[in-house]
Amino acid sequence: MLGPKYGRRPIGRDSKKSSAAFDGRNGFGFGNPRNVDRPMIKRSAGVLLFRRCSRGVEVLLVHPGGPFWQRRNLGSWSIPKGEYDFEKESALEAAKRELQEETGIVVSGEFFELGAFVQPSGKLVSAWATESDFDPSHLRSNACRIEWPPHSGHFSDVPEIDRVQWFSVDEAxxxxxxxxxxxxxxxxxxVGEPKREQSAD
Incomplete structure (x- = not known):
């Protein structure tokens, strides 16, 4: 899930344009929608956790680890996600696996599909959602080895995710x-955006 500076799964370059959901009819730039099934298209799958509270719906986003992302905030967060081989596992199985690997979260509740979203890079991100709570202090992320600075020959291990946080929809x-x-x-x-509680005068 690390960005292009690491030569790993790109988050950062996804931030250049807005996404478009693939609806199975026009393919959003793929021409023939059947092209979505071709192995040449990179695929990722992820899970968006959400919870309901007094201020409305909140979603759980993850922040990539490593020095390149350390001071980046706006436009740098993501759902927990990662690439997968659709010939070896389903998108939902991959999404659950990535959620556990990147955060330590294991959810046994109901998942519902949000759609498949074409990224500016051409990657297809399949996303699911599930309602569940999580304490960000319990984050357990896997580690990955990076070369930093780039082309320096110096390698170090960094957490793939350095923090997670709940955000309101507007913040997210x-x-x-x-x-x-x-x-x-x-x-x-x-799920809608529940009305916020009004305080009595």
Whole structure:
């Protein structure tokens, strides 16, 4: 899930444009929608956790680890996701696996599909959502080896995810990479945005 500076799964370049959901009819730039099934298209799958509280719906986003992302905030967060081989596992299985690997979260509840979102890079991100709570202090992320600075010959191990945080929908839309904005919007369309509690005068 690390960005292009590491030569790993790109988050950062997804932030250049907004995403588009693949609806099975026009393919959003793929021409023939059947092209989605071709192995040459890179695929990722992920899970957007959400919970309901007094201020409305909140979603759980993850922040990539490593020095390149250390001071980046707006437009740098993501849903927990990763690439998978559709010939070896389903998108939902991959999404659950990536959720556990990147955060330590194991959810046994109901998952519902938000759609498949074409990123500016051409990657297809399949997203699911599930309602569940999680304490960010319990984050357990896997580690990955990076070369930093690039081409320096110096390698070190960094957590793939350095922190997770709950955000309101409005906050999430500014924090998440632009290529995944449509995922949050799709969640709101599915579950709605509950009215915030009004305090008595």
């Amino acid at each position: 839309l500014t924090k998440i990479v632009k290529g995944q904005v449509g995922i949050v919007q799709a969640l709101v369309q599915k």
